[in-house]
Amino acid sequence: MKLIEALPIVLSCQNLSKSFRGRHKQETVVLADINLEIRKGSFVTILGQSGGGKSTLLKLLGGFLPPSSGNVLFNGQSLKNNTPDIGMIFQDHNLYPWMTVEQNVGFGFRIKGEKPGNYKHLVHEILDTVGLSHARKLYPHQLSGGMRQRVAIARSIVVKPTVLLLDEPFSALDVQLRRRLQEFLLALWSEMNTTMILVTHNVEEAILLGQKLVVVGSNPGRIVEEMTISDIQYRDRYHPDFLHVQRYLESVLEGNLKEQGDNYYEEVLAISRIQKINS
Template identity: 45%
Template sequence: MHLSVCGISKWFGHGSTAKLVLDNISFDLHSGEFVALVGSSGSGKSTMMRLVAGLERPSSGEVLVDGKPVRGPGHDRGMVFQKYSLYPWMSAAANVAFGMRLQGLAAREVKERTAYFLEVVGLADAARRLPRELSGGMQQRVAIARALAADPKVLLLDEPFGALDLQIRESMQEFLHDLWRRTGLTALLITHDLEEALLLAQRVHIMAPRPGRLVQTVEADLDRSDLAHLRVTPRFLELREELARSLRQLDAAASAPAS
């Protein structure tokens, strides 16, 4: 799998009131990689993710998946949002099965894949429970299982743990890292949490605000065998400070009055 973002720019509005939101962004994501986009408010992270997902169209440039232009949403890209977006009247299993049924898969295959992916995310015993009967972290696991069950080439994660409290968030980071390690999934994460980006992603792209543009890439070659320990290692703390310093400088430059 190869996802390529090629010279993407995005304008909102028309004529003299048009606003440039993303300016000539390019990056690549290869099979088995976990990559993150970080940036402060106004950097266009969510707009970029919507373009990759096919929910928006770029003003110029294109997104390619295995050489084919993205023209809209597709089963090759699985999306997980900050809000769990589960159907409240459906059980966990029915939520996971929903996308596969839309694809027209045979009932037996839907049942088998639903059971398998609930097992993958550690929720086999919760198959019949409604979303309101699940914790926030469990609901997000169901959302991830639903995305994976559609067999996407890449998993798109839009601030997936932003609505969770700190303890559950750290647990979900451990879960997602373990899932990536076990399954070899390909993932693109957007987050404002620098620690989360470094814990999960092999490569972190920094976006500048107003307009959003990619200004720096940090290779996060870290030993992730123990995420709890990794958080306090000198190299991790050094990289986190490097990212934070870059974002502070970009925010200061963006807010400085024009000369």
């Protein structure tokens, strides 16, 4: 586990807000006053209920959407547009059905105009890393759902982005496959120096994968909780400490934390040894 506090900041939000106008020019505030620091090489999970603005925040962090106010900084510079240094994986794998696995993974190099001889070895290396060397000549329809998502991850990772954004990439998968891919993603992150930011509405997933966990509330979306997760028991979904924190985060999401009592979070800290940020 990487020591998050010792890492330099790669992405940050400063008083970030996002609004959208509807058909009748009515403005809806989706995100408000987001202040967030993400350190290089860390794994951050953003947790929130459906429709709470998590995916919008992810797109703002990637430069896919402009902020209504505030700023996003990437390596200390204002992020105006998407950059190849920030990749993104969506819920749908978005693979090209007429291309083989190998061609899909190498597509990023192809659109840059690079010759296959210059990048083919990189494609083979990443396919070996994600365990799909045997499938490189297959087409997407010949793959399982989990294999297709691994291809999508390989396609994003092979170009060596500084940051990889993941928008609920496992939400459409069954429980067992989802758990296998969570373990795969965590192992991949441990081997690489890529900063990963994953959006989810699944509390268990957020704890399992997050080195830093951010909870976004709704109407409008605001950060209501931040914590770092460093101890090994939080990679075990059946550990009592894990279950205790899961219960706490579910209460935060439901907005009924006060019903647990004023000392509930202090109890979580004492039992789980999770460090709360900005307490």
